[in-house]
Amino acid sequence: MDISTVSIRPSTIIGPRAADSTSLRPGYPDWVLLNKTARISDQRNATTALCRTREGQAVAVSFWLVDPPAVSYFSVHCPGLEDDDFSDTPPFLLCAEGAFVVFCVTLDDSVHHFVYSARGIPGGKPSLHRLPDPKPKVEAFMSQQFGLLPYGNEHYAVAFLHHQWESSDQAWHYYAYIFSSETKTWKRSKEALLYLSKSDQLLFDRHASSKQITVGESSLGWVDLLRGILLLSNLFDDRPVITYIPLPKVKACITDRNGYPSYAPEFFCDITCCHDLIKFVEIKFDEPNCRANGKAWKATTWNRKVSWDDWGRCSTADVAEISVDPSYLSLLPELLNDETKQLEIKNLYFLNPTLSVDDDDLLYMMGKVNEEDDTAWVVVVDMKRAALEALVPVSTQPSYTVTMYCPCTFPKYYLNRTPDIGSPVEKDKSDKWPQGRPSPNNSGGSVQRKRRKKKKQARAADCWLEQPYLLYFVGCVLIAIFVKVFFHLCGM
Numbered sequence: 001m002d003i004s005t006v007s008i009r010p011s012t013i014i015g016p017r018a019a020d021s022t023s024l025r026p027g028y029p030d031w032v033l034l035n036k037t038a039r040i041s042d043q044r045n046a047t048t049a050l051c052r053t054r055e056g057q058a059v060a061v062s063f064w065l066v067d068p069p070a071v072s073y074f075s076v077h078c079p080g081l082e083d084d085d086f087s088d089t090p091p092f093l094l095c096a097e098g099a100f101v102v103f104c105v106t107l108d109d110s111v112h113h114f115v116y117s118a119r120g121i122p123g124g125k126p127s128l129h130r131l132p133d134p135k136p137k138v139e140a141f142m143s144q145q146f147g148l149l150p151y152g153n154e155h156y157a158v159a160f161l162h163h164q165w166e167s168s169d170q171a172w173h174y175y176a177y178i179f180s181s182e183t184k185t186w187k188r189s190k191e192a193l194l195y196l197s198k199s200d201q202l203l204f205d206r207h208a209s210s211k212q213i214t215v216g217e218s219s220l221g222w223v224d225l226l227r228g229i230l231l232l233s234n235l236f237d238d239r240p241v242i243t244y245i246p247l248p249k250v251k252a253c254i255t256d257r258n259g260y261p262s263y264a265p266e267f268f269c270d271i272t273c274c275h276d277l278i279k280f281v282e283i284k285f286d287e288p289n290c291r292a293n294g295k296a297w298k299a300t301t302w303n304r305k306v307s308w309d310d311w312g313r314c315s316t317a318d319v320a321e322i323s324v325d326p327s328y329l330s331l332l333p334e335l336l337n338d339e340t341k342q343l344e345i346k347n348l349y350f351l352n353p354t355l356s357v358d359d360d361d362l363l364y365m366m367g368k369v370n371e372e373d374d375t376a377w378v379v380v381v382d383m384k385r386a387a388l389e390a391l392v393p394v395s396t397q398p399s400y401t402v403t404m405y406c407p408c409t410f411p412k413y414y415l416n417r418t419p420d421i422g423s424p425v426e427k428d429k430s431d432k433w434p435q436g437r438p439s440p441n442n443s444g445g446s447v448q449r450k451r452r453k454k455k456k457q458a459r460a461a462d463c464w465l466e467q468p469y470l471l472y473f474v475g476c477v478l479i480a481i482f483v484k485v486f487f488h489l490c491g492m
Contacts, residue, residue, distance in 0.1 A: 028411040028412065029065055029066065029072075029412075030411065031357055031358070031407060031408060031409045031412065032066065032068060032072040032407070033069065033070075033071050033354070033364065033405040033407055033408075034072050034073065034074065034093060034101075034405055034406050035073040035074070035405050036093040036399075036404065036405060037073075037090055037399050037400040037404075038061075038074050038076045038090055038091035038103065039074075040086065040090070040091075041075040041077060042079070043075065044060065045062055045063075047118070047126055047414075048062040048126070049061055049116060049120075049125070049127050050128060051114055051128035053107065053112045054133075055110075057080075057081070057107065058078065058079050059077075059114065060076070060077045060078075060079075061116055062077075063411075068364065068378075068380075069364055069391075070392050070394070071378060071405050074093075074101075074103070076091040076103075076105060078107065085108070086107065087107065087108070087109060089106045090106075091103055091105040091106070092400050093406055095147065096148065096406060096408040096409075096410060097150055097156075097214045098150035098214075098409065098413065099117055099150060099413035100116065100118075100410065101115070101116040101118075101408065101410055102115050102116075102131070102148055111142040112130065113130070114129065114131065115128070115131055115156065116410075117154075117156075118410040118413040119153075120415060121154040121415075124415045126414070129181070131158060131179060132184075134186040138162055138177060139162075144160040144162070146158050147214070147222065148214065149214055149218070149220055150214075151217070152182075154181075155180065155182045157178050157179065157181070157236075158178070159177060160176075160177050161175070161176055161192075161222070161232065162175050162176075162177055162188075173191050174191065174192045175188050175189055175192060176188070176189040176192055176232060176235065176240045177189075178236075189237075189239060189240055192242045193240070193241045194242045195241060196243070199246070203224075203244055203246055204230065204244050207224045207230050207244075208227075209223060209224055209230070210223060210224060211223045211225075211403075213229070214273060215231065215276060216275070216306070218233065218234055218235050218236060219233040220232045221273070221278075225247075225266060225268075225270070225271065226247075227247060230244060231244065231245055245304075247280060247311075248282075248302050248311045266352060266403045268282055268353070269281065269282045269353070270352075270353045270354050272354075272355040272356075272357055274359050276306065277304075277305060278304050278305065279301060279302070279303055280303075280304075280355075281300065281353050281355050282299070282300055282353075283298070283350065283353055284297060284298050285297045295346065296319060296320060297319050297350070299316070299317045299319075299353065299363060299381070299383065300316045301315050301355070301361070301383055302314060314361070315383035315384055317383050317386045318386070319344075320344070323385075323388065324344065324345060324388045325388065328391055331393075334347055334369050335347055335348075345367070345388055347369075348367030348377065349368045349369070349371050350365055351365075351366045351368070351376075351404075352365065352366045352402075352404060353365050354366075354405065356407065357407040361382060361383040362381070362382060362383070362389065363380070363381045364407075365378070366379075366394075366396075366404060373396075374397055375393055375394075375395065375396070376393070376394050376396045377391055377392065377393055377394070378391070378392050378394055379391055
């Protein structure tokens with residue numbers, strides 16, 4: 001069985017949720033679990049959008065979307081480039097919020113950032129825009145961690161925090177750089193106001209962001225899954241405000257004596273935000289240094305709003321008490337306990353808990369039968385009922401980041417929600433791109449197309465294709481020459 005094929009086939013969802021899965025309908029899901037690492041493919045569908053790098057290189061992005069818990073992915077194509085033109089770092093997702101997705105592409109050690117809009121206003125079609133560099137230049141701009149904040153019906157702001165050492169007072173000062181799609185320019189704020197208690201200051205000084213969230217209508221949060229959330233509020237004011245939200249005090253011990261993580265915290269924790277409600281989950285293993293199958297663990301979720309003084313505990317699910325429907329036995333026999341004759345999900349090796357972006361109690365987890373397997377299983381647990389809700393096999397290839405997938409809501413913002421995204425789009429006269437679904441064999445970041453004999457010839461050919469007016473001009477010139485020659489011969 002080709003798992004990469006199975007992973008994009010919604011009908012492979014097994015269990016109680018299979019009956020009401022919306023994957024069987026045409027159109028777009030309301031949200032997806034998107035693989036953060038892109039595939040390199042020249043295939044396209046109705047989601048495809050095109051842009052260019054600062055050097056003029058064409059870049060196309062397409063999304064291949066299925067209902068969760070199946071994993072969706074996106075593909076990137078740069079016409080005229082061959083396999084070795086891409087960096088060892090594949091294109092990957094940086095952040096997503098509302099109708100927008102920010103991702104980066106590295107070509108010849110040059111990093112290019114793009115913002116994709118599913119809404120595509122004006123015009124109604126998806127659009128892709130390059131994120132320009134700030135002027136004057138900002139040190140280490142290419143490695144900044146961006147936050148994404150939609151506003152209005154069609155606009156967005158991309159922001160990052162930049163710190164600068166001031167010798168006058170021997171202290172760090174923080175500034176927010178904000179790009180507005182409305183003005184199409186970067187703006188540096190005045191020095192941000194720091195509202196930190198002494199305990200928050202200690203956490204702030206050791207903060208190491210691993211993901212970004214949008215909180216409410218004007219705040220961005222940079223999350224350290226070990227310590228807390230660096231919250232940048234009043235983003236559009238001249239002087240934004242920085243506060244700190246510590247994580248729940250009762251946490252599993254996954255750090256060494258110096259407070260540094262023994263393992264990537266993404267393997268144990270996740271944070272998301274639904275409107276202004278922040279949700280946090282942590283998996284606590286009885287043996288913190290071991291996440292192998294057969295070990296006991298408990299998952300606990302908390303909620304809080306910015307205005308609250310502390311977190312509120314929501315649900316706790318013990319793996320030993322999670323009920324499993326017998327229908328899963330045929331899909332994954334390894335769940336069966338030979339002694340008790342019961343199905344137990346603790347027989348899986350678990351990674352990467354992911355919270356739903358909806359206001360519900362569903363927890364998505366990636367599990368494997370063996371740690372070295374290329375095949376993984378996305379497991380959906382209803383935390384309130386302590387029940388396995390769904391199970392779907394996926395391929396872990398390609399995967400560049402620690403967290404394999406990210407929940408995204410952009411599909412529900414497509415203005416045209418009628419076409420089936422798995423079907424070829426109608427080809428028109430201006431179409432320059434091949435049609436259809438990317439081959440599953442494109443996984444692992446490899447380009448599954450014939451190598452062109454000469455790179456220069458390929459790039460020249462794609463350049464002509466991307467500029468049809470040149471073909472029109474050359475055609476007119478050739479016709480004029482043929483007409484002149486014809487009349488000259490007739491005159492003879």
